[in-house]
Amino acid sequence: MTPRARIIDPLAEPVPDAWDAFVDDQGVAAGWRSAVLGALAWCARHRVVLGLVTDEGGAPCALFAGRHVLAGRPHRYEGRAERRRFVPGMLECxxxxxxxxxxxxxxxxLDAPGRAAAVAAFxxxxxxxxxxxxxxxxxRQVGEADLEAFRGPGRIVRPVLAESVVVNRWDTFDGYLASLPRRDRKNLRRLYRLVDEDPGVRTAVEPRLDGVEAARLAHTxxxxxxxxGRRGPNPLPSVYNDRLGGLPGVHYFTYREPDGALLAYGLLLEDGPALRCMGWGSRDAADGGRSNLYFDHFLRQIAFLVERDRDRLIMGKTMTELKExxxxxxxxxYAVAGARRFW
Known part of the structure; x- marks a missing residue:
């Protein structure tokens, strides 16, 4: 296969319709939709670069996304370089x-040789x-199944923080709990019950949230x-959740006070046969937040996993011992790095 790749700057041109058609056809997570990526490009510290790869017949076979990080220009709006200006940088995908x-x-x-050809074309x-x-x-974040597609002469491959994954092998949520070690099962059942019985907390799964409210809790x-350090963390743009809300496969696991005020939420995206945890936001304890909700939202997402009969829940990369x-x-x-291709 000899694929062809088109690079798209979403600030300068519309993303082709074939992009979202691929997302729909393959059941890719809603975060890959052009409306979401296009909005985020306007908020990014670095130039967002998208790649649409098509096969010999013109059908999409791969998507790529990344940011062009220019050396010595780490801050947003600090003299965005022209396309041909010589300011060396890395494309972080x-x-x-x-x-x-x-x-x-x-x-x-797409088979293994086809995936390698798609990477090279991009x-x-x-x-x-x-x-x-x-x-x-x-x-960044290349799984073992795809690693060979990114290898090549002069490539550097390094392991990065592993991803925590719950593989679904149960018919019921009770069956899941019964599979855990006795101590963990007892503690998690108690946690789940305490949240259910708390008169000050209402749980739900919602299709959308107010973007500003979601961004504020995530930034908290x-x-x-x-x-x-000199600079704090970059806030999540409110437009991210505004654009995600209501799209297929987007689920917010929410915790609200009886009057409807949002205490915390976890964002879950359907990604092919998997479910992917994509964020957590909550109030501080001084503002009425509750620490046990973070642990509870994983239980409710696992119950959702079993109920929907999905293959696995991808819980993210941090706090791996807790997630065990x-x-x-x-x-x-793995992360795979290499010099720009001339071949």
């Missing part, structure tokens, strides 16, 4: 707004598009765990 989500999606029927097209301002490419969590108490296993991920 990941799905905005998080660097912990893979920046590539392949067609389910990187060559990116090199032509960005010119000498591109020094190299980094693909970021600030809670941010270290010292929920029956999660660690799946290895």
């Amino acid at each position: 990941h799905l905005p707004p998080s660097v912990t989500a893979s920046g590539h999606v392949f067609h389910a029927d 990187e060559r097209a990116a090199a032509r598009f960005l010119g000498p301002a591109l020094a190299g490419v980094v693909h 969590v970021l600030l809670r765990y941010a270290g010292g 108490r929920f029956g999660a296993r660690n799946e290895p991920l």
Whole structure:
């Protein structure tokens, strides 16, 4: 197969209809939709670059997303370089707004040689598009199943923090709980019951949230765990949840006070046969937040996993030891880096 790649700057041109057609056809997570990525591009600190790869017949076979990080220009709006200006930088491939989500999606029927050809076509097209301002490419969060497609001469492959995954092998939520070690089962059942019986908390699964409210709670969590330094964490753009809300496969696991005020939420996206945890936001304890809701939302997402008969729940990359108490296993991920392609 000899694929062709088209590079898209969503600030300068509309994303082709074939992009969303691929997302629909392959059941890809809603975060890959052009309306979401296009909106995030306007809020990004670095230039967002999208890649649409088609096969010899013109049918989409792969999508790529990344950001062009220019050396010495780490801050938003600090002199965005012209396309041909020589400011060397790296193309970091990941799905905005998080660097912990893979920046590539392949067609389910694309074989290993075809995937390698799609990666090469994308990187060559990116090199032509960005010119000498591109020094190299980094693909973040590459799973073992796709790793060979990214290898090549001069490529550096390094393991990164593993991903916690719960593989569904149960018919009921009670069956899931029964599979856990006795101590974990007892603690998690108690936690689930306490939240259910709390008169000050109402749980629900909602299709959308107010973007500003969701961004504020997500940023509260970021600030809670941010270290010292000159700059704080970048806030999640409110437009992200505004654009996600109501799209197919988007679920917000919410915790509200009886008057409807939002206490916390967890974002869950359907991603092919899997479910993917994509964010958590909550109030601080001083503002009425409750620490046990974070643990409870994983239980409710696992119950959702079993009820919907999905293959697995991808719980993310942090707090892996804690997630093992929920029956999660660690799946290895890798970063692959290399110089720009000239071949």
